[in-house]
Amino acid sequence: MNALPLILTVFVACAVEAVEALTIVLAAGITREWRSTMQGMAFALVALAAVVGALGPTITLLPLNTLRLVVGALLAIFGLQWLRKAILRATGYKALHDEASAYLREVAAAKAAARSARGFVRDWYAFTLSFKGVLLEGLEVVFIVLTFGANQKDVGAAVIGAAAAVVLVAVTGVLVRVPLAKVPENWMKFAVGIMLTSFGTFWGAEGAGVSWPGNDAALLVIVPCVAVISALYVMVLRSARPAPAMAPAGVQEGVAGL
């Protein structure tokens, strides 16, 4: 299979996670202290590298059918979580993830927290905030890179997609020094949810022993079908929702974005 869909899917998924991590790092760095924030980020990256180092070789050693069965099912569950949230946000049943307000919340909490030094870390709050943010968002990136890469037998292509996303978001964040609020995050999550669900369904069924009609070409049918059905769910939920409840401006923007 062409590596481009793999690279693009991993790129978009990782860009979403990187934007969320950037918001937390910026809040910690600007309001507290950059040195401790960078230390926290560096420790998180080392922890993530350790996870990749431990899981990567193990996951690629599994027989392909077992890998596809387990990982396919997990990926489909994971993808449905993203898709479910994106649909609920697009239809106003769930508040849109707003990086600007998330940033303000983190800034307020960071300003209120007391300052304390531990060992070589001058500001423990900035360190832990940055560490947790990067580690948690990074774990999703690692999961997507390993599962997509191992299933497609092309971890290198998945790493390229992830690295490109992280570098692009990091460079943009350094240049603008504000949360990337203009990134159409819900739209991106919607697209990634469709891709994760489609690939998960395809691999999960293959792992269970199914031979898809058309083999890999079946994905060219599954992906558009999942997209169309998801769009139909959005339309149905929008039409079922009473008009006054759809009033908030942020929600309207999100719906328009889809």
Next chain:
Amino acid sequence: MNTVIRWLKSVAAFWYDFIVGDDWQVAAMLVAGVALTAILVHAAHVSAWWLLPIVVVASLGWSLHRATARKP
């Protein structure tokens, strides 16, 4: 000891939230769908490629219905 138990609980809660997420029924339906597909393929020799897509679409619809039925 209490600290260890608390830590183990928080680790378990993190992985549950990471993998299963907001609606455990979606995960349960997916696992059942994969298991049923394997049974149909290996025991009944049915080419059940159509089953998992149906389960995916149905579980998403069911989960959305449950999430929106509670809210105005």
